[in-house]
Amino acid sequence: MAITKVASSKSLSIEIQSGTDTSGQPTYSKKSFSNVRNDVEPQAAFDVAEAIKTVLDNPTRSYFLNSASTLVNA
Incomplete structure (x- = not known):
């Protein structure tokens, strides 16, 4: 059986x-x-993070683009 990875969500x-x-x-x-x-x-995600950084009071260090996927038995 083939297992398929389906992207279910992302967060920054x-x-x-x-x-x-x-x-x-x-x-x-x-x-x-x-x-x-x-x-x-x-x-695009980096550009958004840079824009958010400009309105924050504290310094920032790193940006992360997190992905969650579902494994489906196809």
């Missing part, structure tokens, strides 16, 4: 500086934005 996450640790190094938490289109181009 941005690491935002949330404070500092005991040695003074920055710590980060992730803010996620769900319901990203499954066919989004990586450049």
Whole structure:
């Protein structure tokens, strides 16, 4: 039997500086934005993350495009 992977959802996450640790190094938490289109181009997702970054109070570090898929027994 052939198993097929079907994209079910995508989200965009941005690491935002949330404070500092005991040695003074920055710590980060992730803010996620769900319901990203499954066919989004990586450049478009990056551009949106850059736009979001401009309105945030704290510095950011990395952007993530997270994909979830369902495995279907076809």
